[in-house]
Amino acid sequence: MTIPRRVLWSAALKGAAGLAFAFMLLPLALVIWLAFFRGEIIVFPPEGYSLHWFASIWEKRQFVDGFVTSLQVGLFAMVGGLVLGIPASFALARTVFRGQEALNTLLLLPLVVPGIVIGTSLYIYFVEVEIATELQMNASLPGLALAHIMITIPWVVKLIVANLLGVKREIEEAAMTLGANRWRTLTRVTLPLIRPGVVAAALFSFVVSFSNLEISLFLVGPGRLTLPIAIMQYLEWKLDPSIAAVSVVQIAIVAAGMLITDRFVRLSQVV
Amino acid sequence: MSAGALTSDATAARARRRFGAAGLITPATLLVVLILLLPLLLLFRYSLNRFEPGQFMVEALTVENYVNLVTDSYYRNVMLTTLWVAASCTLICIVAGFPAAYVLARARSRWKSILLLAVVLPLFVGNAVRAAGWMVLLGNRGVLNSSLTWLGVIEQPVQIMYTPLAVVIGITAVNLPFVVLTMQSVIESIDRALEEAALSLGAGPVRTFFKVTLPLAMPGVIAGTILSFILGMNAYATPVLLGGPQFQMMAPTVYKRIVEQANWPFGAALAFLLMAVTLILSTVSHLLVQRHYRRTMARAEPAH
Numbered sequence: 377m378t379i380p381r382r383v384l385w386s387a388a389l390k391g392a393a394g395l396a397f398a399f400m401l402l403p404l405a406l407v408i409w410l411a412f413f414r415g416e417i418i419v420f421p422p423e424g425y426s427l428h429w430f431a432s433i434w435e436k437r438q439f440v441d442g443f444v445t446s447l448q449v450g451l452f453a454m455v456g457g458l459v460l461g462i463p464a465s466f467a468l469a470r471t472v473f474r475g476q477e478a479l480n481t482l483l484l485l486p487l488v489v490p491g492i493v494i495g496t497s498l499y500i501y502f503v504e505v506e507i508a509t510e511l512q513m514n515a516s517l518p519g520l521a522l523a524h525i526m527i528t529i530p531w532v533v534k535l536i537v538a539n540l541l542g543v544k545r546e547i548e549e550a551a552m553t554l555g556a557n558r559w560r561t562l563t564r565v566t567l568p569l570i571r572p573g574v575v576a577a578a579l580f581s582f583v584v585s586f587s588n589l590e591i592s593l594f595l596v597g598p599g600r601l602t603l604p605i606a607i608m609q610y611l612e613w614k615l616d617p618s619i620a621a622v623s624v625v626q627i628a629i630v631a632a633g634m635l636i637t638d639r640f641v642r643l644s645q646v647v
Numbered sequence: 648m649s650a651g652a653l654t655s656d657a658t659a660a661r662a663r664r665r666f667g668a669a670g671l672i673t674p675a676t677l678l679v680v681l682i683l684l685l686p687l688l689l690l691f692r693y694s695l696n697r698f699e700p701g702q703f704m705v706e707a708l709t710v711e712n713y714v715n716l717v718t719d720s721y722y723r724n725v726m727l728t729t730l731w732v733a734a735s736c737t738l739i740c741i742v743a744g745f746p747a748a749y750v751l752a753r754a755r756s757r758w759k760s761i762l763l764l765a766v767v768l769p770l771f772v773g774n775a776v777r778a779a780g781w782m783v784l785l786g787n788r789g790v791l792n793s794s795l796t797w798l799g800v801i802e803q804p805v806q807i808m809y810t811p812l813a814v815v816i817g818i819t820a821v822n823l824p825f826v827v828l829t830m831q832s833v834i835e836s837i838d839r840a841l842e843e844a845a846l847s848l849g850a851g852p853v854r855t856f857f858k859v860t861l862p863l864a865m866p867g868v869i870a871g872t873i874l875s876f877i878l879g880m881n882a883y884a885t886p887v888l889l890g891g892p893q894f895q896m897m898a899p900t901v902y903k904r905i906v907e908q909a910n911w912p913f914g915a916a917l918a919f920l921l922m923a924v925t926l927i928l929s930t931v932s933h934l935l936v937q938r939h940y941r942r943t944m945a946r947a948e949p950a951h
Contacts, residue, residue, distance in 0.1 A: 404776075
């Protein structure tokens with residue numbers, strides 16, 4: 377009996393796909409494995425396993441401080457992104473005005489300009505602002521927060537506009553005809569209908585900010601590091617199970633954000 | 648009510664709505680202008696200044712920084728390295744990513760969410776963390792060298808870390824999720840009936856794949872290629888961590904010039920070049936994909 381060629385071809389495709397998936401997940405799996413090694417000197421196979429590297433995270437100030445900074449910046453980015461991005465999305469999806477196309481492109485621009493270029497230009501700009509106003513911008517929370525709010529705007533706009541276009545105008549018009557005013561229609565009808573998009577936009581803004589490296593790189597300073605930068609600086613110097621444990625914490629937070637987002641919107645429509 | 652009153656009422660409503668729209672979109676626009684556009688303009692202006700060692704930056708209007716980028720052999724090498732690394736990673740991403748994108752696009756709902764998460768998760772776990780994973784595998788006493796030594800294949804560890812190979816592996820892994828997602832969204836929209844028709848008309852599965860599926864998926868392949876190339880050119884963490892201090896690509900060089908050496912004019916020129924190439928490639932990608940769709944549509948139209 378010969379196996380049909382269609383089955384063979386399908387198996388070959390699936391095998392190749394499996395290799396690609398393994399290639400994407402392998403580095404994460406290896407980092408997670410390393411976090412449980414007992415000894416500080418890395419040898420394969422390990423001498424034994426232990427959880428003590430997770431406890432040791434608390435002794436390394438730069439990671440705790442970095443985590444707190446990343447959390448603060450992430451929350452600012454999330455709230456700021458929603459506060460600025462949701463009204464802008466209403467203007468783009470619910471009204472028609474001249475120059476709309478250009479403004480849409482402008483709001484999506486932070487996604488197109490490379491992070492390293494945004495970081496470079498902001499660093500120079502903030503130095504000039506510091507000279508002009510004597511406010512500290514570089515290596516400060518406000519500087520980081522402003523930059524991170526800016527990079528969340530395209531994500532919020534993309535998600536909310538897509539959501540708004542899916543809401544039928546007739547439902548809102550029906551509410552108005554039945555006597556609800558604009559504000560009531562907005563809060564009782566439209567916002568509940570786009571809630572999945574709002575939740576996804578909030579989580580995504582947080583994750584985009586929390587994992588940003590290239591822009592933060594220029595805006596951090598001694599005593600004001602974000603978690604990805606603290607990880608990066610440590611890795612330039614050495615690799616050990618303690619940094620793997622810190623990485624596992626980051627992976628867990630991002631994974632939780634993704635899993636919750638996935639419950640509200642289809643991830644394939646977001647990215 | 649006269650027709651005139653009606654129009655003026657409608658005009659007033661339209662005007663109100665327009666001001667409403669302006670009020671809604673202005674704050675976000677202002678932030679992007681102040682925190683993105685103005686800094687970029689400043690960056691461009693500074694790229695035309697002159698760097699004098701010892702006195703930081705001298706006001707000027709010169710293109711010598713841009714000329715230096717091409718004439719100085721050191722920077723030419725940095726750019727050539729960046730280009731060939733980005734190109735090799737892109738090639739591997741497309742070839743390795745297509746089957747994954749195809750399987751993902753054709754997977755049934757439950758499997759599909761699991762596979763999608765498997766692609767999206769690495770995307771948002773920082774590049775530094777993933778570089779750490781590759782260090783575990785590729786280091787001199789890493790998993791690979793330890794296993795090969797234990798098997799007796801090699802006696803001395805093979806140096807992979809801090810070589811271009813390690814950087815290509817790292818950047819490929821970073822870009823692959825983006826490429827897979829880009830191609831899967833196009834493959835998803837290909838009508839399955841077209842493949843079924845080719846198969847039932849006697850084309851083998853391989854022939855169907857290359858003559859039907861692949862041509863229809865070309866917009867995804869084009870978009871994925873350009874996206875991967877852009878990401879590869881702008882890579883920062885992977886070349887620094889896996890390539891080591893000797894390995895020079897454009898993004899780390901920008902950081903060094905600006906922050907470590909305070910050579911703003913030159914760093915600005917390098918950053919601006921990086922952005923210009925990125926924006927041009929994005930636009931080309933957009934136009935190519937659109938043109939491809941228009942052509943396919945035109946061919947699909949019945950003849951009159």
